[in-house]
Amino acid sequence: MEIPIYTVDAFTNLPFKGNPAAVCLLENELKEELYLNIAAEMNLSETAFLTKLQPTEDFCSGARFGLRWFTPKNEITLCGHATLASAAVLFYKKGNTNPVLAFETLSGQLLVHQRGDSLVMDFPLNKPEVQDRNKYNDILKAAVGDLPIQEVCYCKTTKKLLVRLLDTCDRSVLTSLSPVTDALLKSEDSGRIKSLVITVKGAPNTQPGYDFYSRNFAPWVGVPEDPVTGSAHTVLAAYWSEKLGKKKLLAYQCSRRGGELELELKGDRVDIAGRAVILLQGILKL
Incomplete structure (x- = not known):
């Protein structure tokens, strides 16, 4: 069996970012x-699997596909960057x-x-609760x-705990964090x-005008730190929209790789927009 496989950097227009x-x-x-x-072999935060839903269609002509996401440890219910990556492969x-x-998920x-x-x-x-x-x-x-800490919220749907640091903390404080996975x-x-x-409040009055910054740690699903996380922004968008009184937000996830997300x-x-770069194309032979 041969399976076409691609690696894609999502939420960036630069290789080796996002x-x-x-x-x-x-x-x-x-x-x-x-x-x-396969997901464990790829050893990325997520591997996406696309399947055709109509046997008469292919990946070039079809408009509907099945989509599943796996970390190296288990299947997950929602993943933004691997969805973006999947669409990039189909479009580009x-x-x-x-x-x-x-995508049926x-x-x-x-x-x-x-x-x-x-x-x-x-x-x-996905709105979190205080x-x-x-x-x-x-x-x-x-x-x-x-x-x-300014506030702690929890989203039952996504099982994400959101921690907002006090506004006196800036982006540099967030990037300097290094929580130990075992701890x-x-x-x-x-x-x-x-x-x-x-997460911390951004600096919307300075270019490029990010409304908030974030980082995401998920060792419970085998991902010590997820570089740029679409699913987390379904929670962050709900939280910061209410706090800032805005429907359109520009966000930056400031992991080592970093990535930008436009939210509406x-x-x-919520519409989550970003770019993607396809780096590698190959065949899995099983």
Whole structure:
């Protein structure tokens, strides 16, 4: 069996930046263990698997596809950058001419269209709820030490814990954080949290005008730090839109690789736009 595979840097227009994902184009579904074996072999935060839903169509002509995402450890229910990467492969490498691509996923139908040099994803908006921070003392200590915290929120749908640092903390404070993976895992083992998102208010009055910054740590799913995370921004967009009173937001996830996201809230959905660079094309021979 031969499977076409691509590696794509998502949420960037530069190679070796943004968030890398692998994208596999499948003629047929695989045995379940094979998905995880391939994802573990690729050893990226996510590997995406695309399947045709109509046997009469192909990756060049089809408009609807099945899409699953796997970390090196397990399958996940929502992934932004690997969705962006999948659409990039179909639009840029397969020459798909449909104006909108639809992906059937564990999070329902997700739509992606082109807008200039960007790809725009239509994702569900996931609003977090404010929490009593004292319930999270262990994980907060492991994550941010003694840094001042403005607010702690939790999103039950995505199992993401959002920690907003006080506005006196700037981007440099966020980038200097280096939580230890083992400490995070020991501080939270209930299964309730799958991702820790740390965020600070941006500087919208200085170029390029980011409304907020963030970093995302997910060792509970085998990803110590996810470089640029679309799913986290379904939560961040809901949070910061309410705090800033804005429907359109420009965000930057300031991991070592870094990546930029354009966000626009539309009711209970959010458009997440970004660019993508395809770096590698090959064949998996199994």
